[in-house]
Amino acid sequence: MPEEKEIVKDKGRHRHRHHKGHDTGRSIVLVGNPNVGKSVIFGLLTGKYVTVSNYPGTTVEIAQGNAIIGDKKLTIIDSPGVNSLIPMSEDEKVTRDMLLKEKPETVVLVADAKNLKRAMMLLIQLSEMELPCILDLNMEDEAKARGIEIDYQKLSTLLNIEVIGTVAPQRKGINKLREALLKPRLPSLKTYYGDVIEEYVKKISRFLPDAHISKRSIAFMILSGDESLKDWLMTNLNRENIKYIEDLRDEAQSMLKEPISHIIGHIRIKQAEEISKGVQKIATPIPGLLAKGLSRLTIHPILGIPILLLVVFAFYLFVGRLGAGILVDFFEKIIFARYLNPAIGKVITTIIPLVFLQDMLVGKYGIFTMALTYAVGIILPITATFFLAFGFLEDSGYLPRIAVLSNRAFRVLGLNGKAVLPMVLGLGCGTMATMTTRILETKRERIIATFLIALTIPCSAQLGVIFGMLGTLSMRVTVWWAGCIILVLIVSGYLASKVVPGERPEFFMELPPLRFPSMRNILMKTLSRIEWYLKEAVPLFIIGTFVLFILDKIKMLAWLESVSSPLVVTFLGLPAKTAEAFLMGFLRRDYGAAGMFDLQRQGVLNENQVIISLVTLTLFVPCLANFFMMIKERGLKTAVLMMAIIIPFALLVGGILNLVLN
Numbered sequence: 001m002p003e004e005k006e007i008v009k010d011k012g013r014h015r016h017r018h019h020k021g022h023d024t025g026r027s028i029v030l031v032g033n034p035n036v037g038k039s040v041i042f043g044l045l046t047g048k049y050v051t052v053s054n055y056p057g058t059t060v061e062i063a064q065g066n067a068i069i070g071d072k073k074l075t076i077i078d079s080p081g082v083n084s085l086i087p088m089s090e091d092e093k094v095t096r097d098m099l100l101k102e103k104p105e106t107v108v109l110v111a112d113a114k115n116l117k118r119a120m121m122l123l124i125q126l127s128e129m130e131l132p133c134i135l136d137l138n139m140e141d142e143a144k145a146r147g148i149e150i151d152y153q154k155l156s157t158l159l160n161i162e163v164i165g166t167v168a169p170q171r172k173g174i175n176k177l178r179e180a181l182l183k184p185r186l187p188s189l190k191t192y193y194g195d196v197i198e199e200y201v202k203k204i205s206r207f208l209p210d211a212h213i214s215k216r217s218i219a220f221m222i223l224s225g226d227e228s229l230k231d232w233l234m235t236n237l238n239r240e241n242i243k244y245i246e247d248l249r250d251e252a253q254s255m256l257k258e259p260i261s262h263i264i265g266h267i268r269i270k271q272a273e274e275i276s277k278g279v280q281k282i283a284t285p286i287p288g289l290l291a292k293g294l295s296r297l298t299i300h301p302i303l304g305i306p307i308l309l310l311v312v313f314a315f316y317l318f319v320g321r322l323g324a325g326i327l328v329d330f331f332e333k334i335i336f337a338r339y340l341n342p343a344i345g346k347v348i349t350t351i352i353p354l355v356f357l358q359d360m361l362v363g364k365y366g367i368f369t370m371a372l373t374y375a376v377g378i379i380l381p382i383t384a385t386f387f388l389a390f391g392f393l394e395d396s397g398y399l400p401r402i403a404v405l406s407n408r409a410f411r412v413l414g415l416n417g418k419a420v421l422p423m424v425l426g427l428g429c430g431t432m433a434t435m436t437t438r439i440l441e442t443k444r445e446r447i448i449a450t451f452l453i454a455l456t457i458p459c460s461a462q463l464g465v466i467f468g469m470l471g472t473l474s475m476r477v478t479v480w481w482a483g484c485i486i487l488v489l490i491v492s493g494y495l496a497s498k499v500v501p502g503e504r505p506e507f508f509m510e511l512p513p514l515r516f517p518s519m520r521n522i523l524m525k526t527l528s529r530i531e532w533y534l535k536e537a538v539p540l541f542i543i544g545t546f547v548l549f550i551l552d553k554i555k556m557l558a559w560l561e562s563v564s565s566p567l568v569v570t571f572l573g574l575p576a577k578t579a580e581a582f583l584m585g586f587l588r589r590d591y592g593a594a595g596m597f598d599l600q601r602q603g604v605l606n607e608n609q610v611i612i613s614l615v616t617l618t619l620f621v622p623c624l625a626n627f628f629m630m631i632k633e634r635g636l637k638t639a640v641l642m643m644a645i646i647i648p649f650a651l652l653v654g655g656i657l658n659l660v661l662n
Helices: 038-046 090-101 116-129 140-145 152-159 174-180 195-205 215-223 227-236 239-254 260-279 288-299 304-351 355-362 367-396 399-413 417-425 430-439 443-456 460-471 475-499 519-553 556-571 578-585 589-601 607-620 624-634 636-661
Strands: 027-032 050-054 061-069 072-078 106-112 133-138 148-150 162-165 280-282
Touching: 027 038, 027 090, 027 116, 038 061, 038 072, 038 106, 038 133, 038 174, 061 174, 090 227, 106 116, 116 133, 116 215, 116 260, 133 140, 133 152, 133 174, 140 148, 140 367, 140 519, 152 162, 152 260, 162 174, 195 215, 195 239, 195 260, 215 227, 215 239, 215 260, 227 239, 239 260, 260 280, 288 304, 288 399, 304 355, 304 367, 304 399, 304 460, 355 367, 355 519, 367 460, 367 519, 367 589, 399 417, 399 475, 417 430, 417 443, 430 443, 430 624, 443 475, 443 607, 443 624, 443 636, 460 475, 460 589, 460 607, 475 607, 475 636, 519 556, 519 578, 556 578, 556 636, 578 589, 578 607, 589 607, 607 636, 624 636
Parallel strands: 027 072, 027 106, 106 133, 133 162
Antiparallel strands: 050 061, 061 072, 148 280
């Protein structure tokens, strides 16, 4: 598999953040290549209480925060991203100096699981420094999507350190990483650089002072021609010894044909490749000519569109017909309506005499009869089939091709292909997608992408329910809904690109090969996402139902329906009952969609009303969790401004649609 390419053009935008160099005896330094999610890991380990300041004597900023693990209070430091610990930039020099001049208790090497070789290049250097390490292979979901499977146990045994897999936006593996922070070990990698280099490493090491990293590693820096080390040498050695060390370096170079830095680099690359090949398997790509032909077709600006439409239609049939039709009917009408709810209702009314509690549990807005029926009976079958289908697209390598195919269209929105990835991820979860807008290079892009995700991109659970509604109606409804959302995406994105100031970056993307997905990987990923859904969504469904129950008991629900009647009934042309769905959609998007789904199944909504309600609800508001993430990522002022635009805009679109359709 070709090595992933990264092109970094954001020299001026890094906000590398730092501590002031206080007591670091219990410090943990996060080290890693640029763009591997290191700052996200740092945020998850430290929480809110973070200090930011310049590293002494530089303009580079570093973040420091605290984490309490067991009975230990640890200082976590987020170092600048590096490609090597022999510095070529001020950022890399700061990271190297933190390891050289201070004493971290642990170094956490945060790596991109898709590119294990690059991580091993850094780990070889950390091993030579004799620093206790932990390896965090982040983005393991993306690695699996590219058909890459890593044997974590074998890698851990080979390196003699803890190896943890994480997916930072989903918080997956973070608890294991926190536990591993207390168990750092010295990596056992041994690298031999040839007789000449090894001889002169020993000679130079004799003249070096003690430091927080090994003399051997410092000797390699000197032999590689690291000029940034000179200040440290002058502080710790006399001129005579420095001159003798430089003479030894020149003498070693004279005995070799190639530059020593090239020899050292080549040996490290070879060792990194051997380690990577020994612990990872890459799924078999689709055979040669077929793969090349398909690959070209999927990104062809004209021929790629019918393929995309075919994929979307198959997706629609699988989720809309199977998930929302057959499976929902089975779970809701048979499992819940015929067996579970009557049985639970009988037990509740027998053991609990209070009517108020009976209504709260099994009444019209009961936790069992509404919350769990919605969450498990209706939403779960739909989201499960959605996750399966989405996982298939991820693991086949087709999703990046959708990004390339749509790149030209997204340029109208002031975005490029990198921004397409958070947008596509938004089809899974808007909250995670908002967090991953951090990968975008400019503030302008991050603001536009966050706004469009909140306004136009339905999350997996909501989209699954929408597909469920569309699957039972004519194609006309689907065309109207999809056409309106795409039109709003284009118009709002175009206007945002004109209003939000800033530069438009270029688009670079490497395409993974098309592959036959591993069903085992897809099933594991789907089960993981279902577990996340059950933990995150079901409690919110229960809270939402309880809110509805209380509002109903104090007659507030009827009042809200009557107050919103002129807007909902007259302007949008919808039944007053839909006010509930809009109200609960803010707590959880799919809850609002499930309410609409229920009304449609009861025959309350006609085709035109389904179109209006789905378009308005899709545009209406992001869920509460996404709103909080918007505040965290973009700031309170920007998040509130976005909401102030989104709510009236969604209602305006719904009202115009009502006039057009009727």
